[in-house]
Amino acid sequence: MKKVLFIDRDGTLVIEPPITYQVDTFEQLEFYPGVMRHLGFIRSNLDFEFALVSNQDGLGKPTYPQERFDAIQRLIMQTLEGEGITFDEIYIDPSTPEENSPNRKPRTGMLGKYIGNPEYDLAGSFVIGDRYTDVELAHNLGCKAILLQKDKSSLHLKSEGGETEVPGLADDCVLATTDWARIAEFLFAGERTAEVHRVTSETDVYVWLCLDGTGTCSIDTGLGFFDHMLEQIGRHGGMDLTIKVKGDLHVDEHHTIEDTAIALGECLYQALGSKRGIERYGFALPMDDCLCQVCLDFGGRPWLVWDAEFHREKIGEMPTEMFLHFFKSLSDNARMNLNIKAEGENEHHKIEGIFKALARALKMAVRRDIYHYQLPSSKGVL
Numbered sequence: 484m485k486k487v488l489f490i491d492r493d494g495t496l497v498i499e500p501p502i503t504y505q506v507d508t509f510e511q512l513e514f515y516p517g518v519m520r521h522l523g524f525i526r527s528n529l530d531f532e533f534a535l536v537s538n539q540d541g542l543g544k545p546t547y548p549q550e551r552f553d554a555i556q557r558l559i560m561q562t563l564e565g566e567g568i569t570f571d572e573i574y575i576d577p578s579t580p581e582e583n584s585p586n587r588k589p590r591t592g593m594l595g596k597y598i599g600n601p602e603y604d605l606a607g608s609f610v611i612g613d614r615y616t617d618v619e620l621a622h623n624l625g626c627k628a629i630l631l632q633k634d635k636s637s638l639h640l641k642s643e644g645g646e647t648e649v650p651g652l653a654d655d656c657v658l659a660t661t662d663w664a665r666i667a668e669f670l671f672a673g674e675r676t677a678e679v680h681r682v683t684s685e686t687d688v689y690v691w692l693c694l695d696g697t698g699t700c701s702i703d704t705g706l707g708f709f710d711h712m713l714e715q716i717g718r719h720g721g722m723d724l725t726i727k728v729k730g731d732l733h734v735d736e737h738h739t740i741e742d743t744a745i746a747l748g749e750c751l752y753q754a755l756g757s758k759r760g761i762e763r764y765g766f767a768l769p770m771d772d773c774l775c776q777v778c779l780d781f782g783g784r785p786w787l788v789w790d791a792e793f794h795r796e797k798i799g800e801m802p803t804e805m806f807l808h809f810f811k812s813l814s815d816n817a818r819m820n821l822n823i824k825a826e827g828e829n830e831h832h833k834i835e836g837i838f839k840a841l842a843r844a845l846k847m848a849v850r851r852d853i854y855h856y857q858l859p860s861s862k863g864v865l
Contacts, residue, residue: 484601484603485603486530487609489620490534490612491617492559493537495613496515496563505540505547507551512555512558516663518663520663521663521667523566525667526567526569529671532571534573534574534594537574574586576588589617589620590620610624611631619652621655629657629658629669630658633660635656638653667853668695671856672856674693675693675754675755675756675849676693676754677750677753677754678692685738685742686729687728687730688730689727690747690749690750691723691725691750692725693723694754698723700713701727702724703726703727704739705728707799709736712834715835715842716747716838718842719846720843721846722845726747728742730742736801736802741805741808741809744816748817751817752816758781759858761849761859764780764848765778766778766779772828772829773827773828775837775839776822777822777837778821779819779820780819780820781817783864785815785817787807787814787821787822790823793833823841
């Protein structure tokens with residue numbers, strides 16, 4: 484079955500001018516940063532059909548002559564074609580919002596060719612655009628959406644001509660980014676997520692991880708200081724991280740901390756998948772009076788070197804003797820080398836610096852380059 488990328492024009496392929504929101508002159512024409520390289524990569528390496536779908540308000544009227552649009556559109560298409568980017572279909576709706584045309588996005592009147600057609604896999608197709616109406620078009624087609632915005636906040640706006648929010652739009656939007664490189668990576672290599680639910684007689688641990696996130700965290704282990712440390716991994720590592728733990732804290736903190744490390748390590752291992760294209764190594768960072776160094780290698784072999792001393796029995800509710808145990812369990816289950824060194828006077832700063840350094844090291848090591856999508860090993864296996 485064929486898959487399709489339904490791609491918006493203004494605000495997606497080219498920069499949308501303020502005030503008019505349409506490219507009226509050649510002087511206004513500016514291509515979206517990165518679109519040539521990354522959309523060209525998608526066209527060359529993936530098997531999507533390309534369909535341009537654009538609203539051009541009032542096209543053909545005296546204020547927006549067809550001839551002017553055609554000249555600019557022709558230059559856009561010729562320039563893209565010169566970079567190997569061709570479109571299988573082009574759909575332009577000239578109506579204004581007040582006309583309520585069935586062809587105007589987010590309505591699907593122009594796209595009847597795809598709806599109910601067994602030749603097309605709409606569930607595996609995407610709409611790429613910069614407005615909530617593009618996400619709503621995806622919803623109406625049964626596709627997923629990629630939104631060219633820094634986040635999904637615009638999806639809480641009302642539907643065009645509607646009175647209420649369109650339910651489920653945030654779920655239909657699988658990626659919000661202003662970076663075409665991120666779009667190419669997502670479509671080519673997928674989003675790296677993993678989920679582990681580990682239940683024993685002592686703990687119930689749930690961990691969900693997205694390596695390609697924005698640092699959104701939801702963490703509750705029952706140990707406030709431990710939550711604070713785990714949050715550093717997500718926020719400073721640029722990973723979305725959910726951790727929910729119910730442990731036998733009435734006994735002590737040991738099982739909760741150890742089992743959380745086991746589940747988090749397993750999540751890291753699963754999310755990395757084939758490890759193709761990753762940097763593999765990472766390191767970093769100072770924090771006030773402390774210098775903390777975390778070097779790691781996702782080489783498939785667990786090993787921990789720990790060079791950090793703590794003189795307080797606890798920081799918050801967390802026993803300092805469990806720091807070593809946490810990182811050992813994490814290293815074992817993520818199958819990574821982990822070398823940790825910390826020096827300084829303030830015990831809180833020292834362990835927080837270690838967790839932040841771990842986060843930055845993880846961010847470096849899991850970074851993925853789809854243009855060099857080889858396994859980072861001379862052995863051919865990790």
